[in-house]
Amino acid sequence: EPEVTQTPSHQVTQMGQEVILRCVPISNHLYFYWYRQILGQKVEFLVSFYNNEISEKSEIFDDQFSVERPDGSNFTLKIRSTKLEDSAMYFCASSVSGNSNQPQHFGDGTRLSIL
């Protein structure tokens, strides 16, 4: 069964540095998402992406964050000037359409640790 894949599985970065988290969504999916889960907390929506542009973003997704689909397969989340509170598990998800009855398929996440 096709899967969403994320790399790296674990990223350790010094505070203030930039990080890029990578995701390869399922090939025939058209909608892409990023979520984060701070340790012990709920999963939180960051951003959704369709047709090469952001379709919706949460209040968490400020100017520090950006997303890009640089080619036909990768979907990236960039965090500029990382802060300690950015430490979290970041999940990428994709869905075949924006219909709410279509499930979002999640990757296994990237654990981001900011030192």
Added chain:
Amino acid sequence: KNQVEQSPQSLIILEGKNCTLQCNYTVSPFSNLRWYKQDTGRGPVSLTIMTFSENTKSNGRYTATLDADTKQSSLHITASQLSDSASYICVVTRGGNNRLAFGKGNQVVVIP
């Protein structure tokens, strides 16, 4: 506010026994409710989805119920297996913007 609350936070059950997990939500307008299973170190995997008109849905040994009037859902696990040890997350889709609201999860540990 659009919240999803789950109980119990965690539970330990003996292999072969049944258990029921609870989810209460205040998300409005409501589109659908999903239960996801998240194994340790893995991403969430969808188990069931229910819309407003559905009040029960099964997926193997997992049975979900939905009472849209009281805004409550449950997930029943029958004849638990060691592989059922995971976090079970209740996720409600908000109508209109299709934004997902996540519960904190029920941590289930099945012991032999």
